[in-house]
Amino acid sequence: MKLTVLVDNHTYIDRYFLGEPAVCYLIEDGDRVILLDTGYSDVFLENAERMGIDLGRVTDIVLSHGHNDHTGGLPAFFARFSQQVRLYAHSGALLPKRVGGEMAGSPYALDQLPEQVQPRLFTKPGAVSEHVMFLGEIPRVYPFEQDRSIGESSAACGCCWEADALIDDSSLALTLSDGVFVVTGCAHAGVCNTVLYAKQVTGQAHICGVLGGFHLFETGDALDQTIRTLGELGVKLAYPAHCTSLAVKSAFVRAMETVEVGVGLTLEWT
Numbered sequence: 406m407k408l409t410v411l412v413d414n415h416t417y418i419d420r421y422f423l424g425e426p427a428v429c430y431l432i433e434d435g436d437r438v439i440l441l442d443t444g445y446s447d448v449f450l451e452n453a454e455r456m457g458i459d460l461g462r463v464t465d466i467v468l469s470h471g472h473n474d475h476t477g478g479l480p481a482f483f484a485r486f487s488q489q490v491r492l493y494a495h496s497g498a499l500l501p502k503r504v505g506g507e508m509a510g511s512p513y514a515l516d517q518l519p520e521q522v523q524p525r526l527f528t529k530p531g532a533v534s535e536h537v538m539f540l541g542e543i544p545r546v547y548p549f550e551q552d553r554s555i556g557e558s559s560a561a562c563g564c565c566w567e568a569d570a571l572i573d574d575s576s577l578a579l580t581l582s583d584g585v586f587v588v589t590g591c592a593h594a595g596v597c598n599t600v601l602y603a604k605q606v607t608g609q610a611h612i613c614g615v616l617g618g619f620h621l622f623e624t625g626d627a628l629d630q631t632i633r634t635l636g637e638l639g640v641k642l643a644y645p646a647h648c649t650s651l652a653v654k655s656a657f658v659r660a661m662e663t664v665e666v667g668v669g670l671t672l673e674w675t
């Protein structure tokens with residue numbers, strides 16, 4: 406099993422890939438080649454090329470949620486590659502979203518997806534490959550991770566907007582030989598809620614690490630509770646990325662073993 410960061414906000418010194426405030430991770434599990442999100446633009450295609458990675462091998466695309474910094478690269482992918490792909494997402498991820506009056510959701514509604522796409526929309530957890538589980542809708546358990554609405558989404562009637570609680574936010578749980586590695590997009594559902602649910606869904610007690618956007622910006626009580634709870638959940642290794650501020654990353658560095666995430670980071674497990 407291998408994970409490669411194709412897009413993140415951050416780039417490493419002396420590694421000449423492109424950054425953008427978005428997410429795209431490549432996860433290879435045997436013969437399944439999975440993209441978690443596609444970034445905001447076609448930057449992931451350029452970075453993959455620079456890394457010598459052929460995205461013509463991609464078999465599955467998972468959308469962590471509908472925001473366009475995670476789904477915006479889909480048209481570029483379909484313009485470049487013609488293979489059949491399965492597309493996993495929460496059933497709310499392809500509905501319209503807007504933030505500050507600007508459209509901020511997926512470039513495709515369900516009925517606009519190209520023919521090469523086999524959509525698999527879930528609210529429940531579902532297997533993507535032998536070792537990769539899509540968590541579906543994540544229960545919001547911890548009080549310090551409540552009330553995380555951003556912008557608006559299309560209401561069930563389809564004719565008006567309502568506050569977007571990001572119920573479509575999901576993550577992946579990778580089952581490794583010694584436990585579970587959690588990969589988030591933005592963790593709008595809350596990184597603690599996500600890790601707790603990953604443990605429940607997989608039945609694995611040991612969390613090897615958590616990588617992705619934690620959607621945390623401010624220091625203070627909620628962050629302290631988050632870090633304490635992650636420790637109680639057994640998280641020892643953190644890879645805060647994307648929507649995680651420098652102040653929050655610094656707090657993680659002080660509290661637990663923390664890895665700097667940037668474009669080109671590769672993790673490989675046997």
Ligand SMILES: [Fe+2]
Pocket residue numbers: 470472591593
């Ligand atoms: Fe988001």
Ligand SMILES: [Fe+2]
Pocket residue numbers: 427428472474475590591618647648
């Ligand atoms: Fe994001």
